Amino acid sequence: MKKLSLLLLFTFLWVSCDQKQKKIINKKGLSSEEKIDSTKIKTLFNSALTQSKSYEWLRDLTQNIGGRLSGSPETQKAVEWGKKVMKEVGLDSVWLQPVMVPHWVRGEKEIANYTSNGIKKNVPICALGFSVATPKAGILAEVIEVKSLDEARALGNKMKGKIIFFNRSFDNTLINTFKAYGGCVDQRVRGAAVCGEFGAKGVIVRSMTNSVDDYPHTGIMSYGNLPKEKYIPAAAISSRAANVLSDDLKLNPNLKFHFKQSCKTLPDAPSFNVVGEIKGTETPENIFVVGGHLDSWDLGEGAHDDGTGVVQSLEVAYLFKKNNIKPKNTLRVVFFMNEENGTRGAKKYAELAKLNKENHIGGLESDAGGHTPRGFSIDANSVNTKLLQSWKKLLSPYGLHDLDKGGSGADISPLRGENVTLVGYRPDSQRYFDYHHTSRDTFDKVNKRELELGSASMASIIYLMDKYLYSNTMVKP
């Protein structure tokens, strides 16, 4: 027995040394194993760029179904659609996971206007998700402009009866526009909770965008722990209107702003995550999940957010099948429901995974738009992070240079764990907040090649993760 152990140890050391040597010898090029991977990745890209289905799937989802707010008839259509396309791809099994979702409805088109120096100005406005309605006649009140929640809090009771106008704009010097979003979105999410406390009549928020334009951006807000009687209506106005209003307030601080919205929250509605999988050939009990969210805001068609993520996720499985790549671990595609206002689908998925004692070893989410690929954000332990970063030379020929540590995505992060490797697909972010949560998030804003390159990028990292992440005993979780 000892002899065997020694032999094994020796073999192990010898193999280790040999591999190290190989790496050193081929420092400039690729090792023989990396050459195999490089060829496989090239195959995935070639296939995506010539035989892709994602663009036509996206056309169908966005143009024939359209915006898909949780609880709406469109989400039900999208669920049926999702099941159908998964079956068409020929996944080993496809099923629905029932989940109750919030059901907020916008009601009639919102109206906003004010008069400054005798000139009436109509303001592009939209209610924020979960906001209450205004009274039927709307709200008419003076406006106090602030740049932050703290500035609002400092107003205290001065807010009473006023409309609070949150007008901190994106920091456009941040190259990653998601960081700029992160630096502003507290105004949208928590503005009403802060101001409702002090008896403000309503809040209006500058739209979350880098650009100055006429499109209001909706998005989720929350009343936090505020008692219901203190709920106040919350809406977003376009960035250009925010600039104009700010200027008008300087000249005419007592102008009265009027807005009207009839949105409401109905009882929770039944809905589904759509799930499909290719069974693993070696360790089917280990699961990689790849997904995007099927729901979207209602103003546009939910193209970049997140139709692209949905079709790219399915295309990963499609590219595997098309190229006869059989994953060693189970590859599961999930179209999550209700990412936009509740992430109930994500929570349900993680809850069931735990209940069923499923072993998720990794996940990949695409929910940052369908623009040209830039890389991945890695949420993993340090060993696996380094492993993923070592694939840079295989991925960089495809413009995938960014392999930094960071978050993955709202839908897969409930699966987090010390030995779970989560990855977020990171396309170029420059155009994303031109469309995000607006009527402009439509199919025509997505470029076919950029979408396909994204599918191939995702398929490539899943291929590598499936091959190395678990089976490589050195980094076995």
Add this chain to the structure above:
Amino acid sequence: MKKLSLLLLFTFLWVSCDQKQKKIINKKGLSSEEKIDSTKIKTLFNSALTQSKSYEWLRDLTQNIGGRLSGSPETQKAVEWGKKVMKEVGLDSVWLQPVMVPHWVRGEKEIANYTSNGIKKNVPICALGFSVATPKAGILAEVIEVKSLDEARALGNKMKGKIIFFNRSFDNTLINTFKAYGGCVDQRVRGAAVCGEFGAKGVIVRSMTNSVDDYPHTGIMSYGNLPKEKYIPAAAISSRAANVLSDDLKLNPNLKFHFKQSCKTLPDAPSFNVVGEIKGTETPENIFVVGGHLDSWDLGEGAHDDGTGVVQSLEVAYLFKKNNIKPKNTLRVVFFMNEENGTRGAKKYAELAKLNKENHIGGLESDAGGHTPRGFSIDANSVNTKLLQSWKKLLSPYGLHDLDKGGSGADISPLRGENVTLVGYRPDSQRYFDYHHTSRDTFDKVNKRELELGSASMASIIYLMDKYLYSNTMVKP
């Protein structure tokens, strides 16, 4: 004297070693000098993303002047405009370089159609630059489809009286779409010369694009050494029409294709390069040139090709002035005339540089569209190439990862020389051939941030080149 020499040598060696040491010590981070550069680059980006003029310049050039084909009244307006904006930026001097340019005009809107199985199909078509007209009634002839010049040549006299249809499509598996363009454009440029030789009646070429759509792409063609009496009309048809025609030819090989165009080449016309400069503070006799081309094709507004290059080039100087960066060498901005059909402006610029014994040490051209930055292509000797590549860590935070050897651009390459460092700005190429040379190349296709990031990228590499390329004695050309 010997002592002094030895002292100098010793000092040199000591400084060299010290610098090497510094580099080693700070291997993971930045040296103190690199920290200064990093801060300066950040300033340039911040400035471009918040105080840019390029987007409004581009709006003016593309929407108030529009398409600018050499010899047209629009180019004259563009020259006046160029002089005006250069002066507004406050360059030390601004002047015009007279140059005679080809003057080809499209004439009336082209027409094309054919009937297959009793169904008449209209075909989106446009004449190619320098093509002759068809007879007034147009051409009507049977079609032979080929995929290459060689395949056409092999037809020999079978071409007589026929329309030759070049239908080799882009290789969509190439990640860099310019490579796909390079692999197809010979059909457009030389098709008529090859087929005219054998008495073909005309050539039609599949449009140069990755996508399948309804937009014909114009572009230059040449009759080479063909005698004038053998010139035949040449036109591009949309990629979708090319697919349909190809299918129809399979079913109906004897269908007759009809097209009509009235384009012609007029006598050369007077025009100008627009030139402006900031005088260098230390070695003003050394010149860096940064430029794009002011002319464009006539079908669209010349936005991505090359309005963006023009405004970005001027913005380099604007950002220098705005941030009080005084170049050591002279920084010259050039709006080249006639890149699209003749590069006469480029030749004139290089000719005058030689005549005036100007010492160009480097150049940067932006003529690959205004999309999100990816890097630069370097045409330089190996020492300077390595120097530029060593700036990767300074540039990569801005998405500038590509620093490969390659061409620079059609307008600055006449300045090539062993000690001249030429650089081409390389934005993302995925969307470029959706618009290139079509009616879709309009202002609305340009994203403000992407344009500005390009200006800042260009300003950053010019800043580094100005600082290190010549003054650093180790790489003195």
